[in-house]
Amino acid sequence: xxxxxxxxKSFQYFLDHEDQLITTYRDKVIAIYLNKVLGVYESTxxxxxxxxxxxxxxxxSFVIKNCSANDPYYVRxxxxxxxxx
Numbered sequence: 001x002x003x004x005x006x007x008x009k010s011f012q013y014f015l016d017h018e019d020q021l022i023t024t025y026r027d028k029v030i031a032i033y034l035n036k037v038l039g040v041y042e043s044t045x046x047x048x049x050x051x052x053x054x055x056x057x058x059x060x061s062f063v064i065k066n067c068s069a070n071d072p073y074y075v076r077x078x079x080x081x082x083x084x085x
Contacts, residue, residue: 004061006061006062010062011063013035021067022068025040026067026068028040029065029067030067031047032063032065033057038057039051048064051064
């Protein structure tokens with residue numbers, strides 16, 4: 001599975017479980033890979049740098065989400081890889 005495919009599946013997992021995740025992790029930053037939450041972090045930067053170290057998962061293949069109902073960046077999607085064709 002490519003990083004892009006795993007990112008897309010991870011994002012779809014978030015969309016499918018959004019209400020539950022926002023309720024459970026309100027005002028926290030979470031990292032999602034495929035169909036599970038990898039961890040809870042203090043900031044998006046913490047998640048971005050710690051997930052590869054802690055879990056061995058390549059940047060660009062997991063989703064980092066601020067679980068705030070008022071998150072102004074909800075619609076922003078960042079890809080770290082260039083295979084966006």
